[in-house]
Amino acid sequence: MKAVEIHNIYKSYKEVKALSGINLQVKKGELFGLIGPDGAGKTSLIRILATLLYPDEGQASIFGWDTIDEFREIRKIAGYMPGRFSLYQDLSVEENLNFYASIFGTTIKENYHLIKDIYQQIEPFKKRLAGRLSGGMKQKLALSCALIHKPDILFLDEPTTGVDAVSRKEFWEILKSLEQVGITIIVSTPYMDEAELCDRVALMQQGRLLDVDTPANIIGKYDHDLYAVESKTLHRLIKDLRTFDKTTSAFPFGDTVHLATNETFRRQELDKFLSGKGHENITIKPIEPGIEDCFMNLMRRQNDQ
Amino acid sequence: MKRFLAFVKKEIQHIFRDTRTMLILFGIPIAQILIFGYVVKNDVKDVQIAVYDQSKDEYTRQLTNKLTSSGYFNLNRELKSMKNIDRIFKEGEVKLVVVYENNFSKKLHGENNAAVQLIADASDPNRANLITNYSAAIIRDFVKEEFNIDQLPFQINSEVRMLYNQNLASVFMFVPGTMALILMLVSAMMTSISIAREKELGTMENLLVSPLRPTQIVIGKVTPYVLLSIINAITILILGVFVFGLPIRGSLTLLMLESVLFITLSLSLGIFISTMSPNQQVAMFISLFALMLPTLLLSGFIFPIENMPRVLQWISVIMPPKYFIVILKNIMLKGTGLAFVWKETLILGAMTTVFIILSVKKFKLRLE
Numbered sequence: 001m002k003a004v005e006i007h008n009i010y011k012s013y014k015e016v017k018a019l020s021g022i023n024l025q026v027k028k029g030e031l032f033g034l035i036g037p038d039g040a041g042k043t044s045l046i047r048i049l050a051t052l053l054y055p056d057e058g059q060a061s062i063f064g065w066d067t068i069d070e071f072r073e074i075r076k077i078a079g080y081m082p083g084r085f086s087l088y089q090d091l092s093v094e095e096n097l098n099f100y101a102s103i104f105g106t107t108i109k110e111n112y113h114l115i116k117d118i119y120q121q122i123e124p125f126k127k128r129l130a131g132r133l134s135g136g137m138k139q140k141l142a143l144s145c146a147l148i149h150k151p152d153i154l155f156l157d158e159p160t161t162g163v164d165a166v167s168r169k170e171f172w173e174i175l176k177s178l179e180q181v182g183i184t185i186i187v188s189t190p191y192m193d194e195a196e197l198c199d200r201v202a203l204m205q206q207g208r209l210l211d212v213d214t215p216a217n218i219i220g221k222y223d224h225d226l227y228a229v230e231s232k233t234l235h236r237l238i239k240d241l242r243t244f245d246k247t248t249s250a251f252p253f254g255d256t257v258h259l260a261t262n263e264t265f266r267r268q269e270l271d272k273f274l275s276g277k278g279h280e281n282i283t284i285k286p287i288e289p290g291i292e293d294c295f296m297n298l299m300r301r302q303n304d305q
Numbered sequence: 306m307k308r309f310l311a312f313v314k315k316e317i318q319h320i321f322r323d324t325r326t327m328l329i330l331f332g333i334p335i336a337q338i339l340i341f342g343y344v345v346k347n348d349v350k351d352v353q354i355a356v357y358d359q360s361k362d363e364y365t366r367q368l369t370n371k372l373t374s375s376g377y378f379n380l381n382r383e384l385k386s387m388k389n390i391d392r393i394f395k396e397g398e399v400k401l402v403v404v405y406e407n408n409f410s411k412k413l414h415g416e417n418n419a420a421v422q423l424i425a426d427a428s429d430p431n432r433a434n435l436i437t438n439y440s441a442a443i444i445r446d447f448v449k450e451e452f453n454i455d456q457l458p459f460q461i462n463s464e465v466r467m468l469y470n471q472n473l474a475s476v477f478m479f480v481p482g483t484m485a486l487i488l489m490l491v492s493a494m495m496t497s498i499s500i501a502r503e504k505e506l507g508t509m510e511n512l513l514v515s516p517l518r519p520t521q522i523v524i525g526k527v528t529p530y531v532l533l534s535i536i537n538a539i540t541i542l543i544l545g546v547f548v549f550g551l552p553i554r555g556s557l558t559l560l561m562l563e564s565v566l567f568i569t570l571s572l573s574l575g576i577f578i579s580t581m582s583p584n585q586q587v588a589m590f591i592s593l594f595a596l597m598l599p600t601l602l603l604s605g606f607i608f609p610i611e612n613m614p615r616v617l618q619w620i621s622v623i624m625p626p627k628y629f630i631v632i633l634k635n636i637m638l639k640g641t642g643l644a645f646v647w648k649e650t651l652i653l654g655a656m657t658t659v660f661i662i663l664s665v666k667k668f669k670l671r672l673e
Contacts, residue, residue: 051513088506091322145511
């Protein structure tokens with residue numbers, strides 16, 4: 001049996017289409033990532049799976065339980081961590097954890113082994129009110145609360161948004177270790193670099209799935225030559241690169257521009273083109289594509305259709 | 306059951322950690338009952354009067370003395386002419402002017418008839434009425450004592466007795482009213498806000514995805530407030546009895562049971578409001594404007610329902626505090642038992658049932 005099965009789900013809020021025809025399956029024990037920018041429909045999809053929203057059309061099931069008719073069964077076995085920090089700010093760390101343990105009919109002691117690695121990091125502050133924790137610690141507490149009843153499946157809605165780089169890294173290590181215990185994890189994130197940490201990912205854009213595969217396969221499907229181009233004036237560089245006749249696409253990527261091309265060309269040719277436009281300190285390096293390049297490529301293709 | 310207790314414990318922690326909540330729960334009721342009891346009074350006491358005495362003889366002096374020694378009136382000033390009356394009323398301090406005509410004693414002895422004019426500031430009509438009634442009564446008394454008019458043939462003396470509130474103390478009216486108002490506001494507002502807060506802060510999402518049932522969430526929310534409201538009711542009663550001398554002539558047990566019924570009703574109303582409010586602001590707004598104003602104005606607390614226009618009388622029928630105030634007055638002042646208030650009790654019970662059913666039906670198991 002699949003952990004998650006989604007058939008042709010549609011969801012819209014008044015005029016806005018949040019999800020248009022999502023089909024997806026997640027295997028048991030997978031660490032599955034929903035990757036996409038804000039407004040892609042990740043939160044809506046997770047809420048539908050967590051039995052918090054009705055889809056307009058289509059149906060979904062978690063371990064065979066229907067999210068609409070058998071939601072009570074799902075609520076017993078699922079852990080959910082909303083995108084916005086939503087624990088009780090006026091209760092202490094320990095009180096929050098105790099509360100969530102007892103409403104699921106368990107105790108901290110019973111499942112301590114499951115949260116030990118995470119909880120140990122915040123345990124020194126267990127008397128502190130949850131509202132006074134730092135962003136990273138809040139997320140760790142929220143994850144502990146979502147885990148305390150030993151769920152079979154865990155829904156995490158953008159758990160690393162607004163968290164510093166070190167805490168993000170720690171958080172993903174925790175997710176990896178939970179996968180070892182056999183918990184199926186569905187995690188959404190707008191950070192493309194985190195996609196590579198998942199077993200499989202679904203790339204989402206405007207309520208549609210662009211692709212669903214392992215990160216390696218997605219990168220393997222990339223069919224352009226890719227270069228990182230730099231010069232002194234980044235903004236003008238993008239514009240000028242888009243007028244170059246061999247360019248398929250040019251997107252900013254940190255301090256550089258990622259240039260995708262269809263035909264091979266000699267680097268001097270581009271160098272000359274850019275110097276002609278008045279650019280200085282030009283560097284052109286061939287690079288391997290990452291998930292973000294693949295995402296941009298898929299997105300462009302969908303828009304062209 | 307364990308889950309439920311954990312929920313109640315969490316609620317109690319919320320309440321005791323929030324000074325604002327504590328203030329609303331305990332500060333406001335006590336302040337309100339004291340304010341209503343001491344400040345908002347219809348009683349006549351120490352009213353400032355002015356006297357324009359044109360004859361200045363034995364009788365007019367005696368009469369003035371009698372007025373000012375009654376405790377109801379204080380002599381603010383003596384006037385020299387009629388001209389200034391308008392001006393001193395506009396100053397606002399003096400509420401009543403007593404004018405004696407010329408040759409007061411002479412006329413009284415000679416013609417058996419002398420005139421006193423009472424001029425009252427009727428910008429507050431109820432008060433003007435009260436003041437003139439009191440002063441006229443004192444003057445009547447005076448005449449009776451001095452001249453023993455009882456000798457006149459065929460005189461009918463009407464003797465008025467005010468039952469249940471001999472001194473017409475307005476505290477007796479305000480305490481039951483305030484009690485209804487406070488229980489209504491505190492219970493309904495606090496529960497509606499506390500459920501709306503879970504929605505606003507997103508913690509409702511976490512509660513919904515847990516195996517907790519809606520009834521468990523709702524009853525868990527309400528339980529602490531039931532206990533706190535009962536404490537409030539007792540505090541108000543103690544203040545009423547010991548500070549304002551309010552009697553409790555009927556059964557205290559019945560009184561408490563009726564209070565618990567009314568508290569339950571207010572709480573279920575609060576839950577109902579919260580199911581309609583997406584956030585704390587809306588919940589507060591609805592509680593204040595949909596509950597406080599009608600409770601003050603349409604429950605018979607301040608204005609008698611019988612004097613209202615028809616339409617408002619109909620509206621007052623659905624005001625829960627109206628019935629509670631009737632019950633309170635009956636038990637406390639008249640000392641009657643359930644036999645006399647069963648109708649009101651039944652109505653309150655029915656309203657409670659309706660609101661609980663509505664709220665459980667409207668409680669959403671999902672977001673949106």
